[in-house]
Amino acid sequence: MRCMMCERFSLSHICSTCQKTLLAPTLHKRKILGSIPVYSFYPYDAIEPLLLTKHTDVGFYIYTLLAKNSFREFAREWSYENRVASLGVDDHSKSGYSHTAVLNRSLKSSAIKPYFGKLRATEQYKYAGKSVEERLLNPRKFQFLPFKEEEVILVDDIVTTGSTLTEAVEILGMHGKKVILCLTLSDAENR
Numbered sequence: 001m002r003c004m005m006c007e008r009f010s011l012s013h014i015c016s017t018c019q020k021t022l023l024a025p026t027l028h029k030r031k032i033l034g035s036i037p038v039y040s041f042y043p044y045d046a047i048e049p050l051l052l053t054k055h056t057d058v059g060f061y062i063y064t065l066l067a068k069n070s071f072r073e074f075a076r077e078w079s080y081e082n083r084v085a086s087l088g089v090d091d092h093s094k095s096g097y098s099h100t101a102v103l104n105r106s107l108k109s110s111a112i113k114p115y116f117g118k119l120r121a122t123e124q125y126k127y128a129g130k131s132v133e134e135r136l137l138n139p140r141k142f143q144f145l146p147f148k149e150e151e152v153i154l155v156d157d158i159v160t161t162g163s164t165l166t167e168a169v170e171i172l173g174m175h176g177k178k179v180i181l182c183l184t185l186s187d188a189e190n191r
């Protein structure tokens with residue numbers, strides 16, 4: 001096959017050279033609710049064509065490669081006093097796989113235990129291209145299922161206004177869970 005980034009022949013969807021250069025993460029930080037850091041690994045424009053594969057057949061492979069170069073590296077270096085849970089925001093599988101579950105799975109480490117299906121949206125309103133007001137009027141209404149750890153890392157692929165992550169933080173808070181940070185592939189405001 002050909003590398004999606006440079007079009008040279010490659011054994012995977014993105015060749016090893018492009019993974020080392022173009023998929024080397026550059027950590028970007030913003031905050032939600034005034035104090036919770038949201039880290040993203042790539043400027044939006046740098047990986048936009050890759051993010052757009054989300055609902056196609058190659059999406060699973062692309063997200064696996066992105067996760068390997070970003071989330072997995074983060075988990076390998078990150079240490080913390082307690083063992084924490086990581087949750088994908090709405091990890092329903094819409095096209096045969098769940099892209100947030102792929103990212104979340106790659107966080108597995110001695111400090112992080114990924115859980116699946118613990119935070120699922122009961123409303124599937126499409127947020128893409130919608131204003132902050134519309135997003136706030138149409139919350140995801142997350143359904144929460146219990147787990148042991150008290151502290152949580154939230155995982156999503158793209159942060160836009162932050163309203164979905166904020167809603168997830170609030171639902172978890174109502175169940176006695178504390179979100180210590182959020183991880184996303186890309187921040188749509190960081191182009």
Ligand SMILES: [Zn+2]
Binds near residue numbers: 007008010016018
């Ligand atoms: Zn390449």
